[in-house]
Each structure stands twice: as C-alpha cells, then as structure tokens.
Amino acid sequence: MANKATRESFGEMLVELGAKNENLVVLDADLSKSTMTQAFKKKHPERHFELGIAEQNMVGAAAGLALSGKVPVLTSFACFVVGRLEPIRVSAAYNRTNVKIVGTHAGIGIGEDGTSQMGLEDVAAMRALPHMTVLQPGDDAEARQQVRWMIEEHVGPVYLRLTRQKMPDVHADGWTWEPGKIDVIWEPAKKPAKYQATLIASGGPVPCAVEAAQELEKKGFAVRVADAGTLAPFDGAAVARFAKDSQRLVSVEDHNVNGGLGSAVCEAAAERGLAVPVVRVGLRDFGESASPAELYDKYGLSAPHLVEACLKNLD
C-alpha cells in the first residue's frame, strides 16, 4: 500500500519511462524539487532543460520540441503554468502539439503558502481548450497509469493535475485505469434500490469522499463514491447512470466549482435532460493560508462536510 503524493508517483514514473523512451524530455521552471523531476534530471541530465522562472517560454519550447519528434513533459505549480493560458492555448492546444503539461500543488491542499501558490481555476481553463485532455489522479495507482498513458499512448496535449499532499490508495491492487472513464471506487455493503447520493470526486478530496461514504453507511445511508480521473473529455454517460439510481449527485473537488468537475457534472446531466439535483462541493472563493486540514474543513471539503452535503435538505 502506498501513501504518496501524486507528484511523487509522477516523478518515479518519469524515471521509469525515461529509461526506455529516448524521446522523453523534461522541462522545468525553478520548481523541479517540488514537482519531483529531480530524479529524472539526475538520470538523464542531457534530456532535462532548466528554463528558470519563465513559464511561458517553457510552454513554447515544449511545443517546439514536440514538433520535432520529442515527447516533452513540462512542470510547474498548477497556478503558474496554467497562468500562461494563451501560450498554452496556441502552442499546445490550437497547434495540437504533443505537449504534456504537469501542474502540481493543486488546490488549497497545499496549505500555508496561500492563494498565490494554489491552482484553483486551472481545470476550468484547461477544460475549455479544444484538443486538451485533462487528467487528475486520486492515488498512486491512478497517477502511474495516467503518466504512462499520456507519454506512451496518447498523442496530443495533456494537462495532468497533481497533489502536493500524500494520498492513500483508493484502488485495489491490479486495478486498471480506463482513460476517459469515471470509475466507482467504493460501494456500500448492501446495494440499495436507490442511493442516497453518488459522490463524484477527483484529486485531493477523493479520500474524504470515501471516508464520508463509510460514515454515512454507519448512519444507514447508502452512498457510493466515484472517481473522475479524466476531467476532459468527460464521462457524461457515467453521470447518466448515476443519475438514474441516486437521489442526488455530489461533486467534490479542490478547485473552484465553476468550470471544474462540478460544472462538468451539471453539464452532463443538463445536456441529457436528467432531473437530478447536483450539489457542487468545492471552492467559491480564493483560498488562504493555514494547514491543509484546517482549510479542507473551512472550505467544506472534509468528510463531515461531505456527509452534510449528501444529507442536507435541498431547496
């Protein structure tokens, strides 16, 4: 069992994949210690490019490398790299270059550094770009498979969003990630005719969702938990299935509710004419400085708040 930040899983996979893929190159903007690319840099110094605190140049350089046959992975904090939205729009998305953008330090889960270092709108921005695949793993197993897929299988721009904080395993050994699919990671022991709720979570708060569902089961409420590891393209069909047998859907993300997972769930439901309430849990403001646990509590992402979101009266 791992208890690993998804940025750590990413760093380990880079080393593994870099050993057999000569075309894999890594670009950094003075945060390689935090984005976990140092091990790759040590192993393959000739395929690592330190570009300094200059993220938009890094995006452009990655596009040039991609157009010349390389598979570039560029990293920074989610807020800083997606802050260079227009260069990403043109150099990565519009030109459909094979650029892998990795944004770590997602959300308020980073804690004390505060708002300016928190990626809180990055999914919304990346999800709005045609050609862009948006991935967010919930644990080590998912992170590893996503990294492998985006480098070895998928040709085209990808945005991968990773946590600073450690994540417990939520997937069983041997579980296989399916690109583009939402997967159910927790079911109550007794399958109900109708679930009180289906919690659809992604990234940092995935373990909180599982904890909430377990707590609810103790209280006699059947709630399942699904993990949305792919945020674009979005698995609307899964939302439709959940809508049929759940009294409500609760989206959970460490990101602004506007434009992120919560929006994706609402869009999928509305576009299919599904009459299901959606409770969107996530940020509705900027964050602030405090410990990650205090912030998850203050901004409603911790398990007790998710319990409440599954039970509260809707009006």
Added chain:
Amino acid sequence: MTPATGATADLKELKDLARTMRVDIIRMIEAAGSGHPGGSLSVIDLLTVLYWRFLRHDPKKPDWEERDRLILSKGHACPALYAVMARRGYFPVEALKTLRKLDSPLQGHPDRLRLPGIEFSTGSLGQGLSVGLGMALAAKLDKKDWRTYVILGDGELQEGQCWEAFMAAPKFGLDNLVAIVDHNGGQIDGPVKEVMDLEPLADKLRAFNWEVQVVDGHDLAAIEKAYLGARLAKGRPHAIVAKTVKGEGVSFMENNIAWHGSAPKKEDADRAVQEILNGK
C-alpha cells in the same frame, strides 16, 4: 509621518533594528513551521533603510493618498516586510506569531485585501514591476510627487514580464519609479548563474535605458546613498542592483539554498538568533 532625513549617527540605530527584525523573521517562520528565511534575510536591510529613511508613509493611515508605494514583488520574502511593518507601527509585533495561521492577515504571501499597508498582493513572481509601472503612470497623470518602489528577486527577473516593464518605463520617462533588485544569486533549483544566468545584469538594465546603481545591499550607508541617488533621477527610471547574501546574518543559512523555503526547527532557530544577536 514624513521620512526622517539623513543623520548618519542613526545608522547604528537602524543596524540594531535590522538585527531585531532578523530575529523576528527567524522566530516568525519557526512559529509558522514554513516560509522563506533566505530571501527574507537578504532583503531586510534594503527594506529597513527604505521604511525608516525614505518611504513617505503613515503607519496609522495606510491609505493616505500622498504616500509612496512599495511593492514587494518577490512576495515570498514577506516575513521581512511584516517585521518592518510591525516595528514601524502598522500592527502589533505580537501579531507576527500568527504568520500563515488560519484567519491571520499575515498570509504566506502578502495580501492587500487582508493587511492594510500592502499595496499589491504578490507571490506569483514577475508581476510587480508592471503594476509599479502603472502606479508611476498614475502619479504622473495626477501630477503627484509620490514615488513607487518595487523590490524584485534576481531569479524573478527571469520572467519575461519584468523585461516588458523594464522596456516600458523609460518610454514614459518614469523618474518616479525605482526598481530594487535583491541580487542574492540564489533561487530554488540552484544558483541563478546555473539556473538561468542574468549577467551582465546592470549592463542589461542600462541598455534598457534605466539609470543603474550597483550597491552592497547590506551596507546601510551605501543603501541610503543609492536611494538618495534614485530620488535625484530626472527623466528616467532608476534601478538599484543590490548585491546581497541569501540568508545574511545566519552562517548556516548564508548562500545555502536549502534555506530558501524551509522553516528552522527550534534548535536551528535558537542557534540562528544567537548568531544574529552576537553578529557584526
């Protein structure tokens, strides 16, 4: 409050104050359990001379319209700014203990909506000089004599936006804008020289049509002279490249990149404070 003027005798007092604030920096980051000591210790002398000798400001009236503006563009060094603001009377020194704690106005990076006296919320490197440019333009438009100071990191200068601002300021003849570079030679992934060299920095800035002074950023008299020089600038913006030491004042932090962004535990903090108090 108007700035006190020059008597060199006061420099000793300022030196003592800077020492006190170095201790504040160490203690506040220790209490927070995270933060950036290296770049706070390198910038504290520059801030001290500015806040006690040059900045036209009133701690009791942080929104006074005639005040000079100061942007700490390298926002991660805010422990230095908070120490200065507390010692200058913006808020009680006691509050320094709340750095990075839930609901504290002392955020991990400066936040203008939470702490009066902060002109611009920073933490994302590269944006401060452009904002300073805008402030300086506004002062010119309104025919006001307040000045704008922007403090930048040397690593920060790798951001292209800084150079867009460097290009623009001379065009508008902004002699009311002062860029202060805390040139401590370190960033996170390594020394600035290795990560992405800036040299010849002063020549680059001159080529961008700025007036440039290079000074020892820990010599209070030299800093004072440089600020005076900047005040005399006519028709062109003024840059001060301050040669500093990352972690200055604490031997085991000096030029040690490990202390860019990690908090000292009690034992290291005690050792650091001892050194500062016994120091030069």
